[in-house]
Amino acid sequence: MKAVVYKGYGEVCLEDRPVPAILEDTDAIVRVTRSSICSSDLHIKHGSVPRAKENTVLGHEFVGEIVEVGKGVVHFQVGDRVAVNVETFCGQCFFCKRGYVNNCIHGGWELGCRIDGGQAEYARIPMADQGLTKIPEGVSDEDALFNGDILAxxxxxxxxxxxxxxxxxxxxxxxxxxxxxxxxxxxxxxxxxxxxxxxxxxxxxxxxxxxxxxxxxxxxxxxxxxxxxxxxxxxxxxxxxxxxxxxxxxxxxxxxxxxxxxxxxxxxxxxxxxxxxxxxxxxxxxxxGGVDANSCDDIMKMVQCKKIDTSCLITHRAPLNDVMEGYRIFENKLDDCIKWVITPYEGEK
Missing domain, CATH: 3.40.50.720 (NAD(P)-binding Rossmann-like Domain)
Incomplete structure (x- = not known):
């Protein structure tokens, strides 16, 4: 599959990566239908996130469809449309039980920072029961795209x-x-x-x-x-x-x-x-900061009932093929870009 990879200080590129597989019983594999470029990706690119790992697939704001679940996943099944939470958290540790999921002793901001994220065709979601939010009928992928990160x-x-x-x-x-x-x-x-x-x-x-x-x-x-x-x-x-x-x-x-x-x-x-x-x-x-993204179900309800509408943020959209141009435009604030939305890869051109 194609994926955007952080190669080290100042460098990201689109390259081929293996499709991710289930590693833990609590994992889910999501086929990414929409993702975005975030300012935090730029922070990683320019070395402002010391915990970020080189050769990691970027992207922590994305939605998609579940194509596989581990046997320990309880609340989700294949075919569910889901928004992905920027935080990976267990739900059971001292901090999680108090709502401080950013400080989960087993997680935190992992996707697109320390483990492969969603600027790719597929992504593995650890602790999927906590890290996913179902997208209800009537809510489009783009309506739900920002649910797990900037809206959270x-x-x-x-x-x-x-x-x-x-x-x-x-x-x-x-x-x-x-x-x-x-x-x-x-x-x-x-x-x-x-x-x-x-x-x-x-x-x-x-x-x-x-x-x-x-x-x-x-x-x-x-x-x-x-x-x-x-x-x-x-x-x-x-x-x-x-x-x-x-x-x-x-x-x-x-x-x-x-x-x-x-x-x-x-x-x-x-x-x-x-x-x-x-x-x-x-x-x-x-x-x-950083965000305790512990209210994604509530946020999804706000989106569903139209009390929150983020459609005005999307100024640009293009397939994963063109993501490097997206980084150039978004990073340099060109063409009045607010959010660049990445649509699925369209194959070799």
């Missing part, structure tokens, strides 16, 4: 943000994960939602989708001053940092009011410093 991330971030109806919420970053965070924040009906991004096009999309009230571009206005004006000098009640830049990390705590909650959703490429001497007295609560 946004949903988790909103849930730990402790949002209240009267809150002013700031989201830094209107990329794919930022947009999913905004979609999830909307479920809590805060009074005002402000998005900050350098792309007016992405912020306009958020506005068109009814996800935000106010858009601020830091290349055009002083964001810190504007947010203070909009909040009677207090600052935001909740801040979600989804952009992952040095400047946005610092902006996050600066625009938060005293005693606010700051949720750090982004994966940073390098160390960040908290200037505690500057923020002394603000009494901020910081909550940090």
């Amino acid at each position: 991330t946004g949903y988790w971030a909103a849930s730990i943000g402790e949002i209240k109806p009267a809150d002013t919420v700031v989201v830094l970053g209107a990329g794919p994960t930022g947009l999913c965070t905004l979609m999830s924040i909307k479920l809590y009906s805060p009074a005002t939602v402000i998005v900050v991004d350098v792309s007016n096009e992405r912020m306009a999309l958020a506005k068109e989708q009814g996800l935000v009230d106010i858009c601020l571009n830091p290349t055009e206005v002083n964001v810190e001053e504007e947010i203070l004006k909009l909040t009677q000098g207090r600052g935001a009640d909740r801040v979600f940092e989804v952009a992952g830049a040095d400047s946005t990390f610092q902006l996050a705590w600066k625009v938060a009011r005293p005693n606010a909650i700051v949720v750090l959703v982004a994966l940073y490429g390098k160390e960040q410093a908290l200037p505690l001497h500057q923020m002394y007295g603000k009494n901020l609560t910081f909550k940090t």
Whole structure:
């Protein structure tokens, strides 16, 4: 089969790999029908994920159809359409029982990082009973595609943000994960939602989708001053940092009011410093990633009943044959690309 493989620092390529086989009784084999390119794949490519292994098939955001199950799989069978969870977890360890599946002692972020993922024609899913979510009738593969990763991330971030109806919420970053965070924040009906991004096009999309009230571009206005004006000098009640830049990390705590909650959703490429001497007295609560993707069944229900609609994120789609062009366009943010969706391989051209 064809698969996208991380070869080492700065290099990914499309190459031939064996079709995966069942290794453990709890495994399932999925024929991939849709996958995507994620910013985390770029982090791996450029060495920002030290735990990632070379010669691993990339891809941790994908859906497909089960073609084989191990004898220990209870909840799924051949023919089921499924969304794959970004987290591999056992469901039984200390952390899993408390919902902290990102810290499962037997798993964590494995697919497309340390074991072969879904930017391929087939993928092996370990601990399949925990790592898969059934796609119900009426929900397309593309409707469900983001369920297990960026939508799970946004949903988790909103849930730990402790949002209240009267809150002013700031989201830094209107990329794919930022947009999913905004979609999830909307479920809590805060009074005002402000998005900050350098792309007016992405912020306009958020506005068109009814996800935000106010858009601020830091290349055009002083964001810190504007947010203070909009909040009677207090600052935001909740801040979600989804952009992952040095400047946005610092902006996050600066625009938060005293005693606010700051949720750090982004994966940073390098160390960040908290200037505690500057923020002394603000009494901020910081909550940090990565995602505990423990609500995928609930998210699927939100998608099924149309309370969440991620179709606006898909700007590009092409077969696995063209995935290297997809990486070029997505990484360089060309052609207004938000998400590049990979469709099945079409054979040799």
